[in-house]
Amino acid sequence: MATNLPLIALLGNPNSGKTAIFNLLTGMNQKVSNYPGITVEQRRGNAQLADNSTVEIMDMPGTYSLTPESLDEKIVAQQTLKWLNGTDRPAAIISVVDAGNLSRNLFLTSQVMELGIPVIIALNMMDRLKRRNQEIDSVKLQKMLGAHAVIPMSAQEKWGIDELQAELTDVITKENIEVCSHIQMKIPEEIEKIINPVSKFLHNKSDRDNYITNVQALRLITRKSAFDLFCECENLNGAEIKSLTLLRDKAIHEIDELGLNHRILEATLRFEMLDNTLKNLSLINQNEIKHQSRSERVDEILTHKWLGPLIFLTLLYGIFQSIFIWATIPMQYIDSGVGYLGNYCVQLFSPGILRDLLVEGIISGVGAILIFLPQILILIFFMTILEDTGYMARVAFMMDKLMNKIGLQGKSVLPLMSGYACAIPGIMATRTIDSWKERMITIMVLPLMSCSARLPVYALMIGAFIPNKPILGFLNLQGLTMVFMYFLGTVTAMIIAAIISRFIEEKGKSSFVMEMPPYRMPLAVSLFRQVYMRGKLFVKNAGKIIMAISIVLWLLASFPRPESNTTSFSIQNSYAGKIGHAIEPVIAPLGFDWKIGVGLITSFAAREVLVSTLATLYNVEDEGDDFIGITEALKNEVNPSTGLPRYTPLVALSIMVFYVYAAQCMATFAIVKNETNSWKWPLIMIAYMMGLAYIASLMVYQGGQMLGFV
């Protein structure tokens, strides 16, 4: 995407509708550099305006203020400091505001308006106000704030977007736009006196107008995080940092002596100013209170002490059960499609290495994963709904106390839940956790949440070896086994978190301020776009690895070829067989044979590769040209030393437990290395997870045998 286009930045609170507006403005014309799930990375896209000019739009992480407390906020604060210094300045800022929550949302807007960049306020969610017969006088609001424009709109009902585009055109075509915020904090004289030495210092560094300098001084004094970021961004040298620290400490001391809390000084002054301003804008009416109480009444049930968790568990169970039910038919289609394609290729090409590679390596390997796509998409679908309706925030709220006990916080819940889909977006989402220690613990245990890549392994093992038996009339043994695997991973994550929290030292403490968004109908478009994007990412990223592994594996499994054509080729003698056999003594106590051993190794690329490995191993071993259903192949496998079936429910259970714990995803370690900026954490992660997997499987298999299961 060209970078010399006028840049427009989208800023706003989390859940104010930034992404929805971003999508409306850019359509499919966007470059997403982040992982699926949370808007952590910047998303950029081009938007075509009515006069055919193009602008580049940048979606920024959601924040409540420019104080850099969490990592998300730091990203935004850092960016705005750069703008203030004249680097990468956008032509305009769209400040997205939830119209139903004006004063809280305008907090950030008022800070943004101090940057000297034209601000267009997108007064979003007006549909909800309209439904409650409320209006906002946007012209009056615009005058009061001194914003470039205030556009009432609804990203959900898709109106107001033309007006927004028109304002963008206006901003980029006009030259020398006068920018001036009409809402400035009143800094009382005695406070101004106290912060004056700091202001003077700042003024000497960069010559800005008095008010801006005072605001900055106030922010640096108010929050240590802002102070640190400032020193970093302005490249202060050691001596400067030292003298600024002294000035700051002195100011803090004096403020506290006045009986004020320096930690909330900026917030206090700003909210005071906003309240005074908004008082003149009569828009809050009785309905607001009534509506809130409806949401509160729902909350009384959904976040009830024991009813809440019960509802949550029931929901999870329902989701996993419906994954099985809904996915069956599309899976059958994909299965027969892959089978058909394989047979077709068998007929099309003459026998030879190339045909074998295509049919036995690529088609059978990739097909074995593709078949699980419906399940993964359904899981992503439900997770996105829970997130978008605002229910996840309630879960976080409910869990905060419990999470505190194990060294985590309510904000850890959402990343951990995302981990059910994929650890990678989950790990990236931990950036919203403002305490370093809690963030680290969350990252360390996150891969224990059963991600969707384990789903194929569970599904294969459960489908083949766990009987489809009703339990207590309405439950089902297969569904329960699946829930148990998720439960096992989750509970272990909790225990490990509690243990790790004793070993990690605190670096800065957390302040738990949690957003409780109103319940909301998810936007169908954005819901399906999310499912599509995450699905695509899964197929694209996993697909590449799976294709490569399938080929390598086929090579390993098909070579070295026997010297003469008379001796029939056996996989026992292949490279793969040799590796598998070599590790067999180590894994035999877990009930695994050498074929599973080969799968364990290839699973390092991604867990689901086990399925395609087994598919490839069994197809290669089968000398015929026909596809054998992998399930059938597993069921038919006989243990040569006993004459009994090789795979029993106990072996299947041992395999599943191993996959609950084992560290088997290279992509995850790469992300952990990135996010923690050290090799230490990913290495510790691999070591503890592998140890856990081995011990747990050993206990399951040996224990099961002792109890008389086979």
Ligand code: GDP
């Ligand atoms: P972001 O966190 O600021 O990027 O917010 P999103 O764009 O992800 O939107 C948060 C939620 O609000 C989603 O569930 C959207 O469907 C919903 N939403 C966005 N815009 C509107 C709107 O104008 N009206 C209503 N009722 N809901 C909206």
Ligand code: MG
């Ligand atoms: Mg967003």
